[in-house]
Amino acid sequence: MNHTLLIGYGNTLRGDDGAGICAAERASGRFPGVDILTVHELQPELAETMSRYADVIFLDAAVEGSGIRVVTLEPAADSRPDGSHAHSPATLLSLCHSLYGRVPGRSLLIAIPGRTFEFGENLSPFTEEMVEQAIEEIGHSIRS
């Protein structure tokens, strides 16, 4: 069983929406035993990868909020999937459970607040700061 999988996701062409990917990339190499994935959206085939990890941490931008939020995730109870090809973390956990018979022991979402989601590849100064805090939070969240 692999240790921890860090998944940063979002659209890097929509300003602060790329915060999750930015945080994951900056976290690369800083946490031994942690594998890092960056994706544009959460696709169903990720479930298989996730099922092989003890813990999974998602990093995503949040439209609202003034600080980092850490949410413990459970598999989605609703049987309706989110869409045809992009899923929420909770639905992916549900797919993990249904298809592969296990979910990671602990699944967290670290939500990074954004301020601007217009076209552009840069983060706002506020979200830049939040990304650094998110990386600190990753350190607190990884179980030894």
Added chain:
Amino acid sequence: MSKTITISPVTRIEGHAKITIQVDNQGNVSDARFHVNEFRGFEKFCEGRLMWEMGGITSRICGICPTSHLITSAKAGDDILAIAIPETAEKLRRLITLAQWMQSHALSFFHLSSPDFLLGFDSDPAKRNVLGLIAHDKEFTKRGIRLRKFGQEIIEVLGSRKIHTPWAVAGGVREPFEASKKDYLLNWIPEARETALLALETLKHIHIKFEHDIPNFGNFRSLFLGLVADDGALEYYDGKLRLMDGAGNIIEDKIDPHNYHEYFGEAVESWSYLKFPYYKPLGYPKGMYRVGPLARLNICDYIDTPMAEAERRIFKAMAGDAGAVNNSFYYHYARLIELLFAVEKIEMLLNDPAILGDNIRARAMINREQGIGASEAPRGTLFHEYWVNQDGVLQKLNLIIATAQNNLAMNRTVHQLAMQYIDGSDITEGILNRIEAGIRCFDPCLSCSTHAVGRMPLHLQIVDAENRLISEIRR
């Protein structure tokens, strides 16, 4: 009182749309329309960008077939540079195009359409989705997800990421194929082939199960358009355009994609953002044509891989005296034959030593002020046409997308299904789902076709002859 039924948004397709069905005072369907109501305007905001950026920008039109936009954009760039790209680059572009077909076709069959087929058109809509499918047949669903994953893995190996890779450029590709990845990808082939065959076998049972429904699923004559190779083989990356009529007669052949303007026009309607391409000599709307798997399998003379060719012969035999397979339900069959073809062809390309070459990019200055790229995206023929100045800055562009080219046929399909199933009395969820499923035969990508972004839940409205809303269903 006459009334109109609206399905909006339509579900399990890519993008936002609605269907309206108008019912007259006698309860008969008088009109049915498939409306696409999203707009993003890539053709406008790309003006002023550098030609070199277009692959990266236009691939963002879509999360399902970005690779098709990338490749077609690169081909338009090749045309502007007026160069032939190296053999290795072309074979690698072919490889990634097939990977795109594989992942998209797998998604369409296993993820989007199988819930209807395996659980039934009238099954509980809350369970008629991929999670319901898992409960029904976990192994089948798992195989479908893994097949799509294989396509994504190839794209990632070549382009460093699964979607929106900027790997193909005017003149070739940015990075060579890593020889160390060849065996890793080849190891997927037996499982992928087995899954493609399983899908075909499953679909043949589905043909029997729904034999009473199938004749109503967009069963009409139309023209069929697609690219074919010089020798008439199924083509996916290059070739010339061929147009066949619904009786199987080839009415245009070896059309250079550069000349598509001469043959095809684009009409607009006030009630949809999706344009209506048509064949000019027959005018609008008589010049309706279909593109995509059904068209490609109808127009090609053969497939150059053995297993897919054997299936193509069975497919063609279904046309019988009609000369062409005209029923839109058989898009699914054609799609799965192409899926099998993709697996076979990917194996051939991975074993081709030419893909390991390091001459992957030709370089040149801007040599033409206009360039056209054409390729076969999973859903049909895709055209990118760019006009640039001497610095390569876009002055104008035109994108003709597969789903738009099926627009007239999708409307005809909705109308046919509505006529068959709606009699003015209570309309069941199962009937609505059949109408949606008619659209799903075409596997439309509305994000691409309107150059917009989004996904597509269902919205159905019923209105009277004066367009007053009588009832409405959303899900």
